[in-house]
Each structure stands twice: as structure tokens, then as C-alpha cells.
Amino acid sequence: MSGGAIPVRLEYVDFTGHAQVRLTWELVGGGSGGSGGGEVPSATWSQVKPGRPYVGEYFANRDVSGSPALVRQDSEIDFDWGYGAPAPGVPADNFSVRWTNTLRLDKGKYRFIVETDDGMRLFLNDRLVIDKWRTQARTKYTYEASLDGGEYRLRMEYFDEAGLAFARLRVEVLRQPSGAVGNIVTCVPPQPQNYAWIKLYRLNNANQWVSLGRGIGSIEPSGFLKIDGLPVDVNRFGGAGEPYKVEQWVDSRVVRSTGDFQRGEPEFRVRAFADNATPWGCSP
Ligand SMILES: [Ca+2]
Ligand SMILES: [Ca+2]
Known part of the structure; x- marks a missing residue:
């Protein structure tokens, strides 16, 4: 999208029984403010x-x-x-x-x-x-x-x-892009009936959270999940690691979140070449 006012129309009908409707949108990389999202960063002034x-x-x-x-x-x-x-x-x-x-x-x-x-x-x-x-x-x-x-x-x-x-x-x-990568170790409780996933966000140059893409896979039965190969911009954030926002979604709802310091959550930093467990981390 080129930006500006975008007309949106959602039409919905319910005939009987339970009814639910939800519409959300988010920026998936690029956009104003520069790097962020899942693409490999390039050198920038x-x-x-x-x-x-x-x-x-x-x-x-x-x-x-x-x-x-x-x-x-x-x-x-x-x-x-x-x-x-x-x-x-x-x-x-x-x-x-x-x-x-x-x-x-x-x-x-x-x-x-x-x-x-x-x-x-x-x-x-x-x-x-x-x-x-x-x-x-x-x-x-x-x-x-x-x-x-x-x-x-x-x-x-x-x-x-x-x-x-x-x-x-x-x-x-x-x-220069650092080429440094880190991982996140996390889990969700086993969800035999429900669909669960993790969503990750990085900060763009305007300090806005930008989704790293779609949900990071589904969770294996143990609940353990290790997400590898996450970019860590050490030029920008130094050795303390890059701030990430991590959301745990179960059945289309955010059930846990960490790292959104702009909303009062503690910082969650992904250090390069190290295991970075979410507060609700678990062992395989
Ligand atoms: Ca003059
Ligand atoms: Ca002059």
C-alpha cells in the first residue's frame, strides 16, 4: 500500500446461534520508518x-x-x-x-x-x-x-x-547489517483442540513494532518451541541484544505477551548467539 487513507469495508451476516466477527491489520515489514520485518536488512545511512x-x-x-x-x-x-x-x-x-x-x-x-x-x-x-x-x-x-x-x-x-x-x-x-542472529525459546501449554502459535515483532526506525511475518509455526505437543535465525541488529542495539515483542496466540486470541515496553511490559531482548527464553519459557 502506498499509504494515506485506505477505504475499508467489512460486511458480515449472522443467521443463527453463536456469532463472532473480528478484523485486525498490521504492518508486515518495510513501510515507513525503514527496516523491520523479516527481510534481510541492508546497509543504511x-x-x-x-x-x-x-x-x-x-x-x-x-x-x-x-x-x-x-x-x-x-x-x-x-x-x-x-x-x-x-x-x-x-x-x-x-x-x-x-x-x-x-x-x-x-x-x-x-x-x-x-x-x-x-x-x-x-x-x-x-x-x-x-x-x-x-x-x-x-x-x-x-x-x-x-x-x-x-x-x-x-x-x-x-x-x-x-x-x-x-x-x-x-x-x-x-x-552495516550485522549478520548476527539469535533465537527465542518459548512454549505454550499443550492445546489439543485449539490452534496455538507465536508472533514476533521488531522495532522499525520510528520505534514502532513491526510484525516479523505470520505466526511462527504451530506448537509441538510438548509445548516447546525454539525459533532460530532471528536477526539481531548489534549496530543499533549493542551487545545487550535487540528488543523483541513476543505474543502467544491461542485460538485467535493473545493469551500472553512480553517485551512491549511502550505499554509497560518489561523489555525482552534477543541476544545474538544465545538462548533467549520468554518469561513463560519451558524445557523440551
Ligand atoms: Ca539575507
Ligand atoms: Ca542569500
């Missing part, structure tokens, strides 16, 4: 937010010279000032800004995306990596680098000559 704010020095000239007219902290560089001034005491045209910060970055591949009207230059550890110090309409530039990890000094200088003023810097890291 995700935003890196600085641990502390930028120091922004605002100058009443267009070449970051002399004493700044204003110094303040900016949690992000993401400004659309239009035809206006960035702050009282700074003019709407012919002003400039120097932002500095120190980022603590893990080893990995990074990209620095800047978008400005007018000009800018970007320095990484005092090395000039993007140099577009010129009058221009809003334009985007990207610098990519493989970094060994550690602390990196980041400095962005920017000016507006006239008209519209816009400045944005976004830092992204390439997250």
Missing part, C-alpha cells in the same frame, strides 16, 4: 546527532572576521532564516557564522551533508573538506570519509550576502 551543542559565533560581516556580534549554543545546524536575520544584533544580509563542535565518532564510513544559501566551508580536524565560499542559491554538497574513530573537531563557516539565508549540516554514518 542514519543520522549522527552531536553529543553536545555547537558553539555558534555570529558575525555582522560576511567573512567571519573580528569579534562576533553574538555567541550562542546551537543544538543543530538547521536554519531557514528566509529574508530575516538569524538573531537580534545580527543583520539580515552580509552576516556570517562559524559553528564548532567536537564529535565522538566510532570507526566507520561517514558523510557530511551541507546545504546553504549562500556560501560555506567545512573543516574536519582543521582540514578544509568542502570549500564553496561563494554567492549561490541554496545548494547541497556532500563529503564522505572513512574514519578510524575517536574525537573529531568539526567547523562550519557560512555567510549570507543578500536575500534568502539557509544553513544546514547533517552528519550520517553507514550502518
Whole structure:
């Protein structure tokens, strides 16, 4: 589905005796918010937010010279000032800004995306990596680098000559799929007459639960079930394992659930290469 308002109509009739009707729907992988669901994850760029704010020095000239007219902290560089001034005491045209910060970055591949009207230059550890110090309409530039990890000094200088003023810097890291897998050990009481299964959910990038697919098989007579090969995103969640939501269904009803911390349940984490028993786990 492409999203938006989807008309739904359910028609139902009961002629005699017991009557029951139920309609549910859920997202099965993909969708807005990115990974989740049963598909094998691919490498994705995700935003890196600085641990502390930028120091922004605002100058009443267009070449970051002399004493700044204003110094303040900016949690992000993401400004659309239009035809206006960035702050009282700074003019709407012919002003400039120097932002500095120190980022603590893990080893990995990074990209620095800047978008400005007018000009800018970007320095990484005092090395000039993007140099577009010129009058221009809003334009985007990207610098990519493989970094060994550690602390990196980041400095962005920017000016507006006239008209519209816009400045944005976004830092992204390439997250590789880990390939790590884990399992869940669980059980249901023997259900000689009823149909029982387990449903699993992962968090997508918007922190919404996304079903891993349909129910994971039926339960053998002992009630024991071990579900192998579950993806564990150690890039995102670290060694503590990936949060999962586990539901036990019997006869079309959820009879037990764990891991839905957004609704007050304790977290249930699937650690890679380890047995992860649900609170109602049992032995084979
Ligand atoms: Ca302006
Ligand atoms: Ca401009």
C-alpha cells in the first residue's frame, strides 16, 4: 500500500446461534520508518546527532572576521532564516557564522551533508573538506570519509550576502547489517483442540513494532518451541541484544505477551548467539 487513507469495508451476516466477527491489520515489514520485518536488512545511512551543542559565533560581516556580534549554543545546524536575520544584533544580509563542535565518532564510513544559501566551508580536524565560499542559491554538497574513530573537531563557516539565508549540516554514518542472529525459546501449554502459535515483532526506525511475518509455526505437543535465525541488529542495539515483542496466540486470541515496553511490559531482548527464553519459557 502506498499509504494515506485506505477505504475499508467489512460486511458480515449472522443467521443463527453463536456469532463472532473480528478484523485486525498490521504492518508486515518495510513501510515507513525503514527496516523491520523479516527481510534481510541492508546497509543504511542514519543520522549522527552531536553529543553536545555547537558553539555558534555570529558575525555582522560576511567573512567571519573580528569579534562576533553574538555567541550562542546551537543544538543543530538547521536554519531557514528566509529574508530575516538569524538573531537580534545580527543583520539580515552580509552576516556570517562559524559553528564548532567536537564529535565522538566510532570507526566507520561517514558523510557530511551541507546545504546553504549562500556560501560555506567545512573543516574536519582543521582540514578544509568542502570549500564553496561563494554567492549561490541554496545548494547541497556532500563529503564522505572513512574514519578510524575517536574525537573529531568539526567547523562550519557560512555567510549570507543578500536575500534568502539557509544553513544546514547533517552528519550520517553507514550502518552495516550485522549478520548476527539469535533465537527465542518459548512454549505454550499443550492445546489439543485449539490452534496455538507465536508472533514476533521488531522495532522499525520510528520505534514502532513491526510484525516479523505470520505466526511462527504451530506448537509441538510438548509445548516447546525454539525459533532460530532471528536477526539481531548489534549496530543499533549493542551487545545487550535487540528488543523483541513476543505474543502467544491461542485460538485467535493473545493469551500472553512480553517485551512491549511502550505499554509497560518489561523489555525482552534477543541476544545474538544465545538462548533467549520468554518469561513463560519451558524445557523440551
Ligand atoms: Ca539575507
Ligand atoms: Ca542569500
